[in-house]
Amino acid sequence: MSDPISRLDQFRADAPGAPMSSAAEARSRGDQIRRRRRAVVTAGVAAMAAVVAGPVIFLSTGLGDTGIDPAPATSDSVTASGPSASASASDLSRTNLPTEDDLVADDPYPAWVQEQTYDGDGTDTYNDCLTESLGDAGAQATFRRDFVAKPGEEYADAAGTLNAVVAEFSSAEEAEKVSVDLSDAAISCPGVDGAELAGTLPVEGGVVSSGSIDVVTYQPDDPEMNAVWETATAVVAAEDRVLVMTRKRGVQDYVSPTTLQTSAVNAAYRMVGATPPGEPSADPTETxxxxxxxxxxxxxxxxxxxxxxxxxxxxxxxxxxxxxxxxxxxxxxxxxxxxxxxxxxxxxxxxxxxxxxxxxxxxxxxxxxxxxxxxxxxxxxxxxxxxxxxxxxxxxxxxxxxxxxxxxxxxxxxxxxxxxxxxxxxxxxxxxxxxxxxxxxxxxxxxxxxxxxxxxxxxxxxxxxxxxxxxxxxxxxxxxxxxxxxxxxxxxxxxxxxxx
CATH class of the missing domain: 3.40.1000.70 (PknH-like extracellular domain)
Incomplete structure (x- = not known):
């Protein structure tokens, strides 16, 4: 016998204007919360991501210094404005955004520090390759945090920018669908003419359900700019939540592409409320x-x-x-x-x-x-x-x-x-x-x-x-x-x- 909840969900999908609030929705929401709580408990016992060095295949070094959020929210439980304002059931908050300590800075650039935190997707475009915001994609709640290289340090002006957006959707299936669409957009980069794929990298392990990093390069509008623009996009799904992390900088063609691997893994843990790998937990035996x-x-x-x-x-x-x-x-x-x-x-x-x-x-x-x-x-x-x-x-x-x-x-x-x-x-x-x-x-x-x-x-x-x-x-x-x-x-x- 087919699942009646599945049939009801299909009916609701075919009639989006119908003013119904199904039992399945409530049941699904409870399942999500329970799964997330289990993820937080079990994340400590998941083996830590390899913090070891090897050959010069990937480039990255240094953990960020602690900074101060210049625009603190009145409450960590404030949800996003716009499409996500009606999502009262969401428990996503600013605490689910990555911090400086979660991010890795490429050598020789200085550590990342917080610049601005937003309720919602922000007021400007955070990724040149994505033509749709997470709010427009149907997120129930969205938060964003922007980072810059530590001002005043050597190479700070050349490091570019980094931002992270986290969003919660109605189900894990919806989050996965959105993450696939975002990854496809990051590879093809329809928002920029002449963008070329420079590299890809998987993001796996721990709390991550699926994830990828896609890097594209493209010519600048300024002909005097002696470099190309590089946009690296990490898209990670974890249960019913999605992380989009973006690094943009000007680079020469001989510079290895941005990886974001460890930063994205740490941010995924933070997104589901778990302790990132490498950060001490309350119980040392859990790690x-x-x-x-x-x-x-x-x-x-x-x-x-x-x-x-x-x-x-x-x-x-x-x-x-x-x-x-x-x-x-x-x-x-x-x-x-x-x-x-x-x-x-x-x-x-x-x-x-x-x-x-x-x-x-x-x-x-x-x-x-x-x-x-x-x-x-x-x-x-x-x-x-x-x-x-x-x-x-x-x-x-x-x-x-x-x-x-x-x-x-x-x-x-x-x-x-x-x-x-x-x-x-x-x-x-x-x-x-x-x-x-x-x-x-x-x-x-x-x-x-x-x-x-x-x-x-x-x-x-x-x-x-x-x-x-x-x-x-x-x-x-x-x-x-x-x-x-x-x-x-x-x-x-x-x-x-x-x-x-």
């Missing part, structure tokens, strides 16, 4: 914290034990650093590690710097899972990432030079199974330099250890000592394979040390 699940710094490789990158002189050697949020652990990583469902994660990152540039990177992540089946499923997922190497969303297309091979016999730590692959991707200098990355995933009981080790060379790889190889470089020490294995052994041994 799957290292202390609660057994992982600690003892499970991470010690930089002093890493073999030297002897092709390059460095005053610091391997230096541990705070990574940027928008870069994955492995070059061939398809999604954030949070999508794997680990109950806890620890990570460390090291770099080898000369007086001119960074020439080596080591990234390690150790993930603990509820049981061995979950760990095995995550291992298989990572294997697929390594085989397909899908990390080409922004035009950087790593090449898998060899499919993963079993290396269990070579690792004295004794994992249940392990696999290695190699990928290459270009450096940022625009010349012949290439990053040569070796990637490892090792499984032991409920734990996975991931290692990404990359060296800058090119166009030939670091020397392997094969004199018959046309890329053989007699002036380079024959230690690249030894470095790879030594780093992998040390990382896996530390990662599972408490399980043996």
């Amino acid at each position: 799957g914290s290292p202390a609660a699940d057994g992982l600690s710094a003892a499970n991470l490789i010690d930089g002093s034990t890493l073999p030297p990158l002897d092709r390059f002189e460095s005053a610091l050697g391997w230096n541990q650093y705070t990574p940027t949020p928008d870069v994955p652990t492995l070059a061939c990583q398809k999604e954030w590690l949070s999508s794997l469902g680990a109950s806890a994660k620890v990570a460390s990152d090291y770099r080898w710097d000369t007086d001119r540039a960074m020439v080596g990177q080591v990234h390690v992540a150790v993930l603990d899972f509820p049981d061995e089946n979950a760990a095995g499923a995550a291992y298989n997922e990572i294997m697929e990432w390594m085989e397909v190497c899908p990390a080409n969303e922004l035009g950087v297309d790593p090449t898998v030079t060899s499919l993963p091979t079993d290396v269990s016999d070579d690792l004295d730590a004794g994992p249940k199974r392990a696999a290695r692959s190699q990928a290459t991707y270009p450096g940022l200098d625009g010349g012949d330099s290439m990053w040569f990355e070796t990637e490892l995933v090792a499984e032991y009981e409920t734990r996975l250890v991931l290692v990404g080790y990359a060296e800058l060379a090119g166009p030939c790889p670091p020397s392997t000592g094969d004199k018959d190889d046309p890329c053989y470089q007699p002036d380079q020490p024959d230690s690249w394979p030894d470095r790879i294995l030594a780093i992998e052994k040390a990382a896996v041994t530390a990662g599972i040390s408490d399980l043996r």
Whole structure:
């Protein structure tokens, strides 16, 4: 028998002028509220988005400083004017907008600070590619917040602008439909003549139901402007709510497109009233914290034990650093590690710097899972990432030079199974330099250890000592394979040390 509520909803859709308030609407609203409350409760236990650094595929660094809203609302419960004013059932408010601490600023630009907050879509166009406001799209409530680079800081004038609009719709289905339409508009950018797609990036994990980032560029009206306009649009759906985040700036054609990945994920959490990844929750056990699940710094490789990158002189050697949020652990990583469902994660990152540039990177992540089946499923997922190497969303297309091979016999730590692959991707200098990355995933009981080790060379790889190889470089020490294995052994041994 068909659902009578569905038939009633269809009748109401066919007769929009009918003055009816259905039981289904009330029931749906209650379901939304209950689902959102569950999302807020469970968001804490969702694995945090990977705040680890990797190869130079994505660009982003620095978290924003706290600012003051120059136009505070009289009440956080005030709903938007216009189409959303009649939505008395909505519990969306200004508190569901992202804050400075949720946003990531591209290096070398300063942190984002709040400029203005609106009830509704605002009085001006916030995205050149969207011809319809969220209010016009049927939102019950809408709020908007604009950000600028911290005034007075270096490069503040060149950073452009960033804004976020959040809206609530009558159902999750309606929110999904609107988000699809907005994403299509962001790609095609009908509001601008001659716009060209510069890159796309998915937004997934945590509270996000669906999401994408689309970046377009187009010529400015001012012929003296020595750059093109870039508009990056992140559209994220979470239950019955939609987030639109827009970054606009002038860029040269060699600058990597804006990503907005971490900022959009954090803003999605804030939109549903959950704690964004990386922000402390009231109960430390809810985040799957290292202390609660057994992982600690003892499970991470010690930089002093890493073999030297002897092709390059460095005053610091391997230096541990705070990574940027928008870069994955492995070059061939398809999604954030949070999508794997680990109950806890620890990570460390090291770099080898000369007086001119960074020439080596080591990234390690150790993930603990509820049981061995979950760990095995995550291992298989990572294997697929390594085989397909899908990390080409922004035009950087790593090449898998060899499919993963079993290396269990070579690792004295004794994992249940392990696999290695190699990928290459270009450096940022625009010349012949290439990053040569070796990637490892090792499984032991409920734990996975991931290692990404990359060296800058090119166009030939670091020397392997094969004199018959046309890329053989007699002036380079024959230690690249030894470095790879030594780093992998040390990382896996530390990662599972408490399980043996």
